[in-house]
Amino acid sequence: MPSALSAVFFIGFHGIAFAMVLYLISVGLSVTMGMMGFVNLAHGVFAMAGGYVMTRLMNQQGAPLPLALAAATVVVAVASLPIERVLYRRLYGGDELDQVLLTMGLVFMSGAAAQYLCGPLQQPLRLPPGLNGGVRLGFGEVPAYDALLIVCGAGLVTGLWLGIERSRFGAKIRAAVDNLRMAQSLGIDTSRLFSLTFALGSGLAALGGGLGASLITITPGYALDNLVYFLIVVAIGGLGNIRGPFLAALLVGIADSACKYWIPQFGAFFIYAMTMAILLWRPRGLFGRA
């Protein structure tokens, strides 16, 4: 048996890689829920769409991975704008049940549309040769793609945090999350802000869906099958902030890996138990506001 140290190393490494994917997909959900008070259960649809656009571009047009990923992000972010205008906008500040019904409907429709357009099979992901297999690092060998995920994820998270903390656009978002009416009365065009934030969140989800396609495979059932993971990240992290979900994603990713490795017979249950425990302790999540 290998040393406990190398097992811990593997779990930490793979858990962080999984966490990066979860975070990219979920962070937009946290912000839109916190800022617009909108329960967007269809958020995973944008991640799925990103995955489909990326794999299709790679498989049918022979596009290289970075280009396909960038295209998927832009396409989904732009496409989310009219969806926000036409569908979501009507229900801002409305009844939560209506929001849930609308977005669950979108989940089912998108799944059926994906199956109709691309078939029930999962989308094959052919990575460049260097990204298959493992790389040797410190305590042992880790999957090369995990390493890429961590590097990209860390870069994106840093960029996102700096953007939200330092830019004018970020300041407006923070202001709107903190106190929507005050932000409006200060002359911030919240309508435009909502659209842009929504597109940003959708684009990030598409990026996460594309980057994470080798961990969370792209199938018509994507948005529904993985919804619970995304919601757990948001629930543990707390609504309306971007750091909470990061910590939550790390917690979920690492706990999930650790459990599957050490106690596989409980593999799928542990994160639910953990979520319940955390929410009993802090009903608004680790970073939620009272």
Add this chain to the structure above:
Amino acid sequence: MARKFLGSTAAALAAAALAVSPAKLVAQTVKIGIINSYSGFAAQPADQMRKGIDLYVKEHEKDLPAGVKIELVKRDDTAKPDVGKRLAQELIARDQVNLLAGVILSPVAAAVAPLTAEAKVPLVDTNAAGAAIPRLSPYLVRVSFTLWQEGYPIGKWAAQQGWKTAYTAVSDFIPGHDAEAAFIKGFTDGGGKIVGSDRFPPTNPDFTPFIQRVKDARPDVAFLWVPAGQQATAIMKAAKNLGLHEAGINITSTQDLLPDEELPNMGDIALGLVTSGNYSADAKRPANAAFLAGWKSAYGHKAIPDFFSVDGWDGMAMIFDLIKATKGNFSADQAMAFFKIWKTPDSPRGPIAIDPATRDIVQNIYIRRVEKIDGKLADVEIQTIPMVKDPWKELNPPK
């Protein structure tokens, strides 16, 4: 309300049971209720099975006796046993089908089976592979396979390779348990030792930690089983990323791990892998060549059939033979009597027969190795174990 519904359902079932009695034998349209998992996590195998069923009907509809038509009433169980049971009730009571066929998942088959006995409507199981399923109803016949049929021989084969230790990791539901038990029995009968056994949830996005666990145990061979389809590629990808092969660990499984249509998605990690199965699209039999030609002309040159397709095809072949023999007039008991002794020498998978004692399939099991032929991966048959009966039923005689 619930009681009233139950009451009316029971009445409807009773009516349906009567309806299949000789009074109805003049009917010249044979109605077949198809229960399949068109959506949900088994949508991919369901699509393969649907194509096999439809192709048989399309190619052979013209051979039906004059004046006899068949009508397929297709229903989607969405991979859920309770939905499958409700659909079976509706098909029997409202649509008054003469036969039921299909069923991808064993839990769905287990939910539907008791109804077939109550209402006396035969079910032709074209996939659900849980070993005990035919025992759940005397009106159930299976043309697909059992995991014991495939898992036991590959266990023995693995032991013959000189591999001493094995680790099993399977999906945690009926067929996974069967595959695990069958492989363990075959491997230990052959003198091997099991060093670990894990089960993971049937819908599971990320296999890497499970595979790392297998890797760290350093067995000679890892028996990995997931339901065929997208999970097969996902688990093979995890095995590749973690370098299982480079660590000197052999991988084996039943055909579910390497379904023919997923091979192109897996790439070279699958190369050299040996699995057991009842069908390979690469098989060189004339019946398979004819089947493949029909398949390509119906579904396009890139489409690849797999064992789900062939099991659906053979189920319809058996039903068509019944209709031809009876000119479409049969009772449930006559149908079952016919099915129990049905056999054909030229299924695309070779000779097959129904075992009259168990109503389960008897067929060749092939040991296949993945090889590259004309730049494409294929499951090449390297060894044939002729006419295998389900070992589980022999080890566990009915009480």
